[in-house]
Amino acid sequence: MSFPTSMQFTKKDPFTLDEQQISCQVRCLSPEEIPMILALQQRLYQGIERKETFVTLSEPEWSYLMQHGFVVAIFPPERREPAYLMGCIYPPEEENLGHDIGLSPEELEQVAHLEIAMADPEFRGFGMHSRMCQLCCEELAQDGRTHFILSTVHPDNLPSKRALESAGLVTMVVKEKYGGKLRCIMLRRV
Secondary structure, eight states, X not given: OOOOGGGSOEEEEEEEETTEEEEEEEEXXXXXXXXXXXXXXXXXXXXXXXXXXXXXXXXXXXXXXXHSEEEEEEEOTTOSSOSEEEEEEOOOGGGOGGGGGTOOHHHHTTEEEXXXXXXXXXXXXXXXXXXXXXXXXHHHHTSSSOSEEXXXXXXXXXXXXXXXXXXXXXXXXXXXXXXXXXXXXXXXXX
């Protein structure tokens, strides 16, 4: 599966915090940018106090994600590293979150995941996470194959949970995933 063709874009989008507005470039990332993603991921992970709230992806996992989905990133002016990024994927059978909420085999083929999101603390509060959750859900809803959008979030990660809720996802179940880490499994029907 490839990502929706409409996601192959670059656009300018304003983000506002209090009265400060920044006009950012929003674009899909390419596989050649995986080293940049890994560097950002490592830097952000090192700064997280509660490591159980975030699961990192390896280089092969990022490569697989890009082959079976897409990664959207927000670049503030004059910055080479994104302030925010989100990866979406059409999951492999064994990792499909639809199993966790009891979807039928036919429904499992209609699942897409909001797989991973990363936000630079310097740009928190600009509403990037909510806007990108909404953008990705809208794109997936128009791809002709997605009927179920699923994601996971740590129950204590309230900003991420609220961002997913703003895109129409609701918590279906709370259970251990990813080697014993507690997660809300959230769903939006398209």
